Amino acid sequence: xxxxxxxxxxxxxxxxxxxxxxxxxxxxxxxxxxxxxxxxxxxxxxxxxxxxxxxxxxxxxxxxxxxxxxxxxxxxxxxxxxxxxxxxxxxxxxxxxxxxxxxxxxxxxxxxxxxxxxxxxxxxxxxxxxxxxxxxxxxxxxxxxxxxxxxxxxxxxxxxxxxxxxxxxxxxxxxxxxxxxxxxxxxxxxxxxxxxxxxxxxxxxxxxxxxxxxxxxxxxxxxxxxxxxxxxxxxxxxxxxxxxxxxxxxxxxxxxxxxxxxxxxxxxxxxxxxxxxxxxxxxxxxxxxxxxxxxxxxxxxxxxxxxxxxxxxxxxxxxxxxxxxxxxxxxxxxxxxxxxxxxxxxxxxxxxxxxxxxxxxxxxxxxxxxxxxxxxxxxxxxxxxxxxxxxxxxxxxxxxxxxxxxxxxxxxxxxxxxxxxxxxxxxxxxxxxxxxxxxxxxxxxxxxxxxxxxxxxxxxxxxxxxxxxxxxxxxxxxxxxxxxxxxxxxxxxxxxxxxxxxxxxxxxxxxxxxxxxxxxxxxxxxxxxxxxxxxxxxxxxxxxxxxxxxxxxxxxxxxx
Amino acid sequence: xxxxxxxxxxxxxxxxxxxxxxxxxxxxxxxxxxxxxxxxxxxxxxxxxxxxxxxxxxxxxxxxxxxxxxxxxxxxxxxxxxxxxxxxxxxxxxxxxxxxxxxx
Numbered sequence: 001x002x003x004x005x006x007x008x009x010x011x012x013x014x015x016x017x018x019x020x021x022x023x024x025x026x027x028x029x030x031x032x033x034x035x036x037x038x039x040x041x042x043x044x045x046x047x048x049x050x051x052x053x054x055x056x057x058x059x060x061x062x063x064x065x066x067x068x069x070x071x072x073x074x075x076x077x078x079x080x081x082x083x084x085x086x087x088x089x090x091x092x093x094x095x096x097x098x099x100x101x102x103x104x105x106x107x108x109x110x111x112x113x114x115x116x117x118x119x120x121x122x123x124x125x126x127x128x129x130x131x132x133x134x135x136x137x138x139x140x141x142x143x144x145x146x147x148x149x150x151x152x153x154x155x156x157x158x159x160x161x162x163x164x165x166x167x168x169x170x171x172x173x174x175x176x177x178x179x180x181x182x183x184x185x186x187x188x189x190x191x192x193x194x195x196x197x198x199x200x201x202x203x204x205x206x207x208x209x210x211x212x213x214x215x216x217x218x219x220x221x222x223x224x225x226x227x228x229x230x231x232x233x234x235x236x237x238x239x240x241x242x243x244x245x246x247x248x249x250x251x252x253x254x255x256x257x258x259x260x261x262x263x264x265x266x267x268x269x270x271x272x273x274x275x276x277x278x279x280x281x282x283x284x285x286x287x288x289x290x291x292x293x294x295x296x297x298x299x300x301x302x303x304x305x306x307x308x309x310x311x312x313x314x315x316x317x318x319x320x321x322x323x324x325x326x327x328x329x330x331x332x333x334x335x336x337x338x339x340x341x342x343x344x345x346x347x348x349x350x351x352x353x354x355x356x357x358x359x360x361x362x363x364x365x366x367x368x369x370x371x372x373x374x375x376x377x378x379x380x381x382x383x384x385x386x387x388x389x390x391x392x393x394x395x396x397x398x399x400x401x402x403x404x405x406x407x408x409x410x411x412x413x414x415x416x417x418x419x420x421x422x423x424x425x426x427x428x429x430x431x432x433x434x435x436x437x438x439x440x441x442x443x444x445x446x447x448x449x450x451x452x453x454x455x456x457x458x459x460x461x462x463x464x465x466x467x468x469x470x471x472x473x474x475x476x477x478x479x480x481x482x483x484x485x486x487x488x489x490x491x492x493x494x495x496x497x498x499x500x501x502x503x504x505x506x507x508x509x510x511x512x513x514x515x516x517x518x519x520x521x522x523x524x525x526x527x528x529x530x531x532x533x534x535x536x537x538x539x540x541x542x543x544x545x546x547x548x549x550x551x552x553x554x555x556x557x558x559x560x
Numbered sequence: 561x562x563x564x565x566x567x568x569x570x571x572x573x574x575x576x577x578x579x580x581x582x583x584x585x586x587x588x589x590x591x592x593x594x595x596x597x598x599x600x601x602x603x604x605x606x607x608x609x610x611x612x613x614x615x616x617x618x619x620x621x622x623x624x625x626x627x628x629x630x631x632x633x634x635x636x637x638x639x640x641x642x643x644x645x646x647x648x649x650x651x652x653x654x655x656x657x658x659x660x661x662x663x664x
Contacts, residue, residue, distance in 0.1 A: 108612070108613070108623075108625050108626075111625060111626065111629040112601075112602070112605050112629070114629065114633075115598065115601065115629050115632050115633060116598075116602070118632075118633050118636075119594060119595075119598045119632070119636065121636075121640070122590070122594045122636040122637070122639055122640050123591065123594060123595075125640045125643060126587045126590050126591050126594070126640075126643060127587065127591065130647075241622060242620055242621050242622055243621075245621035245622050245626075246621035248621075249621060256613075259612075259613045259623040259625065260609050260610075260612075260613045261605035261606075261609045261612055261613075261625070262609075267606075268602075268603065268606025268607060271602055271605065271606050272599075272602060272606075275598075275599075275602055279598075299647075299648065299652065302643070302644055302647055302648075303644065305640065306640050306641060306644050309636075309637050309640050310637055313633040313634065313637050316633060317630060317633060320626075320629070542568055542571045543567050543568050545571070546567050546568070546570050546571060546576065547567065549576070549579060549580060549583070549655070550570075550576075550579075550655045550658055550659060551655070551659075552567055552570075552658075552659055553567060
């Protein structure tokens with residue numbers, strides 16, 4: 001009954017906010033440059049999505065009895081469902097808007113980006129998915145501290161996860177605020193608060209079950225929306241790709257040069273460093289990796305990666321197609337440019353090509369649908385991030401480090417609720433503080449920290465017998481310091497945020513350097529570690545190795 | 561059934577070593593099969609952009625880079641399918657035998 005009451009209190013607060021919001025939104029249009037007129041179709045569709053997901057959250061709350069249910073849905077998600085949820089977690093609004101925009105402006109570069117984002121997935125399958133399922137239960141820190149020092153290594157991994165989660169959340173929040181004022185015509189601050197409230201409600205009441213279903217629904221909507229738009233766009237060209245490409249070359253101001261890999265790869269080392277960050281950073285994203293704990297066994301884990309990889313690949317291919325179609329359809333239509341002249345400044349800014357394409361192909365209905373999908377996408381991603389951050393606090397730091405695995409489940413549940421609310425609060429505050437900031441560096445920082453702290457320790461914990469606690473701590477700290485330090489010295493912060501003339505470190509993505517530093521220091525710290533504890537940790541590798549390979553001793557699914 | 565406390569005795573048994581060796585060999589080749597073409601693609605974009613920008617046949621507007629990108633995405637996805645097929649069959653059978661205590 002109390003859960004019921006609290007749930008509805010939260011729901012009421014949310015609707016009170018939604019109701020108040022529209023009243024405020026209209027008169028302040030002059031306050032922001034890019035704000036669009038209120039889009040009622042989009043808002044109506046989004047409200048349907050919100051009501052459906054809140055219904056699911058209520059249903060999930062009744063299935064979330066134990067802490068295990070809360071953290072990983074009791075391991076009762078099927079491989080196919082988890083695959084869709086993983087795809088929902090990874091197909092971000094940035095991928096839909098950013099990649100189409102990159103193709104719209106730079107042509108072929110977008111394809112190189114798409115492939116780079118994708119390649120992480122086959123590697124997750126071959127190297128990580130099954131081991132992670134067999135060795136952990138709630139967080140990636142379970143795996144890193146399997147045979148190492150519970151207190152220190154777990155704390156390090158928890159902070160690694162929290163850093164990645166917070167950076168990614170702020171980037172998502174700022175993106176959400178900008179996107180929603182663009183697409184829905186709502187004020188930035190309201191958008192950020194709505195996102196913060198909804199993610200707190202999903203996670204606090206529905207835990208991993210609700211998060212999973214929000215991601216599944218969003219993945220289906222996103223795949224449907226992109227497919228619909230692609231079919232409409234292709235029909236425009238009589239389903240001839242050759243015709244579409246020929247017209248794109250004719251329309252684009254760069255002409256045939258859009259087929260050349262250009263700006264992005266002007267410096268091959270910069271491209272290489274970017275690809276290292278994307279490929280290995282993905283294998284260190286806590287909200288992606290923790291999804292492997294929601295399935296019953298290693299077999300379901302591998303199936304989920306296969307499903308996710310298929311959908312993600314399909315989505316990226318659609319996105320490149322939409323980008324090419326936008327060059328022709330949006331590029332020719334003066335109505336999408338400020339001043340009505342094609343080739344000028346796009347209405348709404350550089351991220352809008354795919355939205356303009358939706359409007360051109362399907363009018364307000366398709367535009368509204370795609371806008372609602374973009375908003376839903378942000379919700380699904382931030383819910384996953386909040387879930388990962390909450391587990392790092394209540395499972396890793398509270399239950400395992402502070403209470404030494406003797407936490408009272410009721411208190412742990414309370415800690416998890418406070419943690420998810422606190423994370424949502426921090427995300428809202430930072431989202432508003434960063435409103436006017438150039439946040440491009442946050443994305444590179446997220447992937448660089450994931451590739452330089454979480455990934456090396458996780459990979460070595462799973463694959464290298466020689467790893468010791470001292471090595472993990474030394475390497476983790478070295479990776480964190482070098483990733484953050486080099487991003488600060490890079491063009492994205494040193495020049496664009498701090499206003500210096502030239503960067504001290506020339507590349508926006510320092511992962512290739514900081515990841516190597518992390519591996520090197522982990523190795524040095526481990527091989528010079530000859531204490532009794534180190535010997536014990538190496539001796540325990542065999543047990544861990546057998547469990548990782550066979551799943552003996554790994555926990556199974558709860559019956560639902 | 562192998563008791564969890566006796567887990568370390570499995571390490572040097574023929575059945576377990578067979579599983580590990582076969583899976584390792586397969587995973588290494590699949591990983592290389594993903595990373596080598598991908599980094600060849602990235603390096604081609606950096607050092608031989610004209611190679612990617614050549615038309616796939618005379619009179620076509622589509623350039624080689626596009627089908628190559630599609631092939632990389634579809635191809636590596638097929639590799640994950642190959643992995644699943646062998647893991648669901650051979651590796652799971654070997655694992656089931658080990659778990660059941662047949663360690664030869």
